[in-house]
Amino acid sequence: MTSPPTTVVPRSSSPGVTGSLIGQKAIMAVTGAILFLFVVGHLLGNLKIFEGPEAFNAYADGLRTVGAPFFGRGWLLWIVRIVLLVAVIAHIWAAITTARASWHARPVAYRQLETIETTYAAQTMRWGGLLIFLYVVYHLLDFTFGRLNPSFVPGDVYHNVVASLSVWPVAAAYIAAMVVLGLHLYHGTWSALQTLGLNRPPTGGWRRGAAAAVAVVIAGLYISIPLAVLAGMLQ
Amino acid sequence: MRLTLHVWRQAGPALPGRFVRYDLSDVSPDMSFLEMLDVLNHQLLGRREEPVAFDHDCREGICGACGMVINGRPHGPQRATTTCQLHMRTFPDGAELWIEPWRARAFPVIKDLVVDRGAFDRIIQAGGFISVRTGGVPEANTVLVPKRDADLAMDAAACIGCGACVAACPNASAMLFVAAKVAHLGLLPQGQPERGPRVVNMVSQMDAEGFGACTNHGECMAACPKEISIDFIAQLNRDYWKAKGAA
Numbered sequence: 001m002t003s004p005p006t007t008v009v010p011r012s013s014s015p016g017v018t019g020s021l022i023g024q025k026a027i028m029a030v031t032g033a034i035l036f037l038f039v040v041g042h043l044l045g046n047l048k049i050f051e052g053p054e055a056f057n058a059y060a061d062g063l064r065t066v067g068a069p070f071f072g073r074g075w076l077l078w079i080v081r082i083v084l085l086v087a088v089i090a091h092i093w094a095a096i097t098t099a100r101a102s103w104h105a106r107p108v109a110y111r112q113l114e115t116i117e118t119t120y121a122a123q124t125m126r127w128g129g130l131l132i133f134l135y136v137v138y139h140l141l142d143f144t145f146g147r148l149n150p151s152f153v154p155g156d157v158y159h160n161v162v163a164s165l166s167v168w169p170v171a172a173a174y175i176a177a178m179v180v181l182g183l184h185l186y187h188g189t190w191s192a193l194q195t196l197g198l199n200r201p202p203t204g205g206w207r208r209g210a211a212a213a214v215a216v217v218i219a220g221l222y223i224s225i226p227l228a229v230l231a232g233m234l235q
Numbered sequence: 236m237r238l239t240l241h242v243w244r245q246a247g248p249a250l251p252g253r254f255v256r257y258d259l260s261d262v263s264p265d266m267s268f269l270e271m272l273d274v275l276n277h278q279l280l281g282r283r284e285e286p287v288a289f290d291h292d293c294r295e296g297i298c299g300a301c302g303m304v305i306n307g308r309p310h311g312p313q314r315a316t317t318t319c320q321l322h323m324r325t326f327p328d329g330a331e332l333w334i335e336p337w338r339a340r341a342f343p344v345i346k347d348l349v350v351d352r353g354a355f356d357r358i359i360q361a362g363g364f365i366s367v368r369t370g371g372v373p374e375a376n377t378v379l380v381p382k383r384d385a386d387l388a389m390d391a392a393a394c395i396g397c398g399a400c401v402a403a404c405p406n407a408s409a410m411l412f413v414a415a416k417v418a419h420l421g422l423l424p425q426g427q428p429e430r431g432p433r434v435v436n437m438v439s440q441m442d443a444e445g446f447g448a449c450t451n452h453g454e455c456m457a458a459c460p461k462e463i464s465i466d467f468i469a470q471l472n473r474d475y476w477k478a479k480g481a482a
Contacts, residue, residue, distance in 0.1 A: 021408075021448040022438055022475055102406035102447030105340050111254070111333055114307035117453035118405070125450065191451040194465070197473025201387075201466040 021101055022195075028094035029192035031087040036189065038084055039181070043221055049234060053158040060157040092133070099126060121187040128184045135177035142170070161225070162234055171226035182219030186212050236262040236323060239331040240275065242287050245344050248351075252344065254333065264324035268311060269294060269301060271323055288347040296320040296460065299395030302402070303348045304335040309399035309458040317397065317460040337402035341409070341444040352398050354444040355412060361440035362433035363416045365425050384422045391419035393461040403458030406447030411455035413441050414471035415463050421474055431478035438475055 017023035048059045067076040115123070138148065142164050146152030151163045165171045190211035193199045199207055228234045238259045245252030259278075262271050269291050276286035292300035296317040303318055305311035311321045326332065334348065342350040380388075394415035401409050417434050420426030426433070449468065456465045 017479075020438060021442055022472060025448060026472075026476070098448035098450070102408070102450070105407035105445055105447030106338055107340050108252075108338050110304060110307065110335055110338055112307035113304070113403070113405070115405075115452070115454060116308075116457040122450065122452050123405075187451070194451050194469050195472055197469050197471075197476055199466065199469035201464070 021098060024094045024098050025195045027090055028098070029195040031091040031094070032188050032192050034083065034087040035091065036185065036192075038080075039185070039218060043218060046225060047221065049158060049161060049225060050228070053156075056158045056161075057156060061155070088133075092129070095126065095129060119187065121183040122191075124180075124183055125187055128180045131180050132177065132184060135173070135180075138173070139177075162229055165226045165229040166235075168230065171230050174226045175223050178219045178222040181222070182215045185218060186215035189214060236260075236264055236326075236328045236330075238262055238271070238323075238326070238329070241331070241333045242275075242347070243335045244287070244347055245336075246285075246346065248343050248345060252347075262323055264322070266323045267294065267319055268305070268321040268323065269319050288345075288349045290349050291319060294319040297395060299397040302337060302397045302399055304337065304402055306333055309337070309402040310397075310460055314457070315460055315462050317395075320460075337398050339398075339401050339407040339446065341407070341446050342398060342401065350398070352396070354409070354446070355396050355398065357444065358409070358413060358437050358440045359416065362429065362436040363420070365420060365429060367425070378424045380423060388419050388422035391415045391422065391463065391467055394419070394459075394463055395461060397460060399458045399460060400455035400463075401446065403454040404447065404449070405452055405454060406450055408449040408455075409441050409444070409446040410449040410468050410471065411459065411463060411465065413437050414465075414467035417471050417474060418467045421470075430474065431481055434471065434474045435478045435482065438471075 017026065045059060045063070049056045063077050064074045071079075121128075141148040143149065143157070143160055146154065146160070149160050149164050150167060151159070153159050165174060190199075190208050193207055193211075225234075240257045240259060241254040242257060243252050244255045257275055257279075259271070259275055262274065266274070269289070272287060272289055279286045289303060290300045292298040294301070296319060299317075301318045302310060305318070305321075310316060310318050311325065313321055313325050336342075336344050336348045337350045337352075339350075341354040342352055345351050392415075394412060396412065398412070400411035401407055404410075417437060420433065421430050451465070451468075453465050456463065
């Protein structure tokens, strides 16, 4: 009477991490987490500017000697830079492949599609990411390579920061970029937790609030630096 | 009630579509949205014009057959309501309504407002089931289910597969549908033996059907007539990585 049971679902040859959309999103989330840690570390370092020129310049130089004597001068800094570069490239790659999949998924647009639940931050992730990338390029040309700095002095980081940020359009661009970064971090941190499956009911709500709080604090503290330069507190 | 309708008319899958304007009078506020379309079709037939094709079955909000985008909102402006359960009293007299089909590559238009949701069926075939020897009904308390799991599984099982989540998603992603189906079975003891392969196979099929990538906007949850939470998407991701780790 009994027929053999239906065969158990075969383990199909599913695509690897990079081939599936969930995998691409996980790459975005993990590289985003690396970049988030950098943003926090960079902020904590930047805030030392309020301790004065000597302390700030010593910190900047210390970045090159940290890890000694195991690491030679600047080695660890270069290792971090390479990790960050790889993370940035992977983050952008994941953004492009998932965005292309989504554009491909709706060939005929709606006449109108209203939004209810989404946030401004979520809707501006792609443009915001592009703006942040362009700002980082400018930022490196200003403070790392010195090409766009009004009076670049190698090694005198404090001077370079004050010289550049006392030009008000530069300070305004810095502040605007940090607002964009804050929006990106708000949706990014919450979204990364969701993508990696770390959001669990009923805590979804507070995680969203926590993401907003973290984004506001980070963006606010970054913005305090150009504001302090413009106000003449740092000179 | 008087209404101005702009209805998407498309004669076939590969043919171009366009909005056609219809002025309708004598609409009762107590009519459902589909009954209003029935009235329109009755008039069109009377004029020997082609009636508007739309999907419908139970008209009780439980089968998932009906669905159209009304003024930019899948299933219309009322939350937790399918198109068949939406009543014309929701709209003001003289309202102008733009009616479109679900728009996604994975849901090709068959005709007018009817789309082919076979992609959802193929996702279910890829793993949205449990394999059992069928026979007599087992005694209900043989397998105990914790109350919390039973409630959550029921919340997920409320999905009627209408496709509003895909329609509402800015990315045309099917994550909420797949998440609901995976969670519904994954939360219950009967779903455990195939839990890992199920999630991997259903996600693979979802990608193969050409749905977009979820970016956690949450629009699906707002459009869902059964108010299924995106918490299930986090659980889908969690299950997916567990299964990938075990494989």
